Amino acid sequence: MAAYELHYWPGLQGRGEFVRLALEEAGVAYRDVAKEGSEGEASVIVATGLDDPGMATPPFAPPFLRHGKRVIGQTAAILLYLGDRHGLAPKSETGRLWTHQLQLTIADAVSEAHDTHHPIASRLYYEDQKPEAKRRAEDFCRYRMPKFLGWFETVLDRNPKGRGHLVGARVTYAELSLFQLVSGLTYAFPKASRTALRKAPKVAALTKAVAARPRIAAYLASERRIPFNEYGIFRHYPELDP
Amino acid sequence: MAAYELHYWPGLQGRGEFVRLALEEAGVAYRDVAKEGSEGEASVIVATGLDDPGMATPPFAPPFLRHGKRVIGQTAAILLYLGDRHGLAPKSETGRLWTHQLQLTIADAVSEAHDTHHPIASRLYYEDQKPEAKRRAEDFCRYRMPKFLGWFETVLDRNPKGRGHLVGARVTYAELSLFQLVSGLTYAFPKASRTALRKAPKVAALTKAVAARPRIAAYLASERRIPFNEYGIFRHYPELDP
Known part of the structure; x- marks a missing residue:
């Protein structure tokens, strides 16, 4: 089956990061669509995925994962899927x-x-x-x-x-x-x-x-790890942490 | 296996209602712990379930479902479990x-x-x-x-x-x-x-x-359905819907 394709907003960790960490720990190949081309282009790719009228199961929002014909949205559902496939959850x-x-x-x-x-x-x-x-x-x-x-x-x-x-x-x-x-x-x-x-x-x-x-440490040290910033979920505004 | 036991706050539909609807549509017996005894007692029963140090998998918050030895929290996880058991989700x-x-x-x-x-x-x-x-x-x-x-x-x-x-x-x-x-x-x-x-x-x-x-209509017409009120998730405050 084709490699995984992660679709998410470019330039931030956000909820996509939970999926990235699972894929990195699993050691599997994946396309991170947001990181291809300019940020603008990547946004378009994300949007196209959502607005494609041929998609019978359109995700409500990024992140979503394409895997062959499958399109899975909602971070927790994506992880449920990956967990089963890569030993990242018990089998029982x-x-x-x-x-x-x-x-x-x-x-x-x-x-x-x-x-x-x-x-x-x-x-x-x-x-x-x-x-x-x-x-x-x-x-x-x-x-x-x-x-x-x-x-x-x-x-x-x-x-x-x-x-x-x-x-x-x-x-x-x-x-x-x-x-x-x-x-x-x-x-x-x-x-x-x-x-x-x-x-x-x-x-x-x-x-x-x-x-x-090992795999997480290598990922965190790589350029693939987007630094935390004030576009994501976790933002450092000093006035909110006095 | 023992019947289902739903643990939730008394006196409101809240997130417990999503579980109730699935149990009602499935047509299975269940104890609705919040509805037993006075509201105060029911609260205690809920709290005991959460604070029991013998519980290896303590839920973060109600609702949670007890089924035999299983304790399952998080509404969506409970529904995932019930969906498989009662034909309320596809098998694929x-x-x-x-x-x-x-x-x-x-x-x-x-x-x-x-x-x-x-x-x-x-x-x-x-x-x-x-x-x-x-x-x-x-x-x-x-x-x-x-x-x-x-x-x-x-x-x-x-x-x-x-x-x-x-x-x-x-x-x-x-x-x-x-x-x-x-x-x-x-x-x-x-x-x-x-x-x-x-x-x-x-x-x-x-x-x-x-x-x-039929089963949902019977449930909605019964005393088991708690009316919407201003303690739950969906509250009617006219000033918020001008």
Whole structure:
């Protein structure tokens, strides 16, 4: 079957990055369409994929993955698909569902992190919603971030099979995603995340362990890894992390 | 295996309702723990489920489903599980993933609908975030609701196999969930939803068709269906639908 094609917005990590990390850890070939040609051209390619009237299963939004005739949208659904194919999730139904449940909770945390700088409308600029962003970020840093990270700490505490793993004794896509979530929070909120991670030492250790995995380390050091910036989900606005 | 046990907050439809609709359409027995005893007691039962240190896979938040030894959190993951068991999703991998992708997009729309009245913090009252809510609801009604409903209309248009169905030629859990989303939007935003649904006639027709399915109709007419109210996700605040 043809190699994977990832379709996503150019110039930012965004939700596409969760898919990239899984593909990199799997060590499989993939086209990253956003990185071909100029940013403008890449945007057009993304848009064409969405607007193609011949596509019976059109994704609502990027990222989406093309694999042969398949077109799969929604980050968590893409990872469910890749997890089965590349040993990035357990084979048992219970293990698969638990891994997916972790991923869906990460997705919730990601949406909330995004909304710290866009609490009113994704369509508008951050500059158009700064007072609201300040209120939302304050609540997120004080209550929601510690709650999410605390839950992952509990999951690591209770995993009966694997020290330092979320699910069983092996890496899963949820673990790669937790790495990305924590990396993003650390970039966006260096102060608040330091406080929260002090109470979640196993989460902090897992994040380091994922970054040190050979394929992930090679990816992070490569030009393929787009740096965090203020176009993505995790944005560093110092006024939101006072 | 033991019957299903749904754990959710008492007194509101919330995200639990998506699970209830699937269980009702499947025609299976289930305990709805929130409806047993007083609301206070039910809350305690929910909390105990979450705080039980013996639970190796603790859900982050309700709803969660207990089925024998299994504990499954996250609405979309619960529906993935029930869909396989009760013919509420196709058996093919492609069909299962597409149904799940629809569900995940519904979940995104549900979160955005919730945030119209809680754009700053779920922890605070609506009364503490009214100006922000007004801005967010305006954007939601004007841009996001039509975009989501328009996408589902496109999906209905392009389904090669079934007139009036989202996936193939049979009902799926995603269809039950779309019914719930549209019902909720109609309750919360009677004016804005009327405008949006006028441009999504197939979505409107599907909503009616789901409501008329024998088991769903019986459920909606029963005391088991909690009425929409201002504790749930879909709240009718007239000032947000001017």
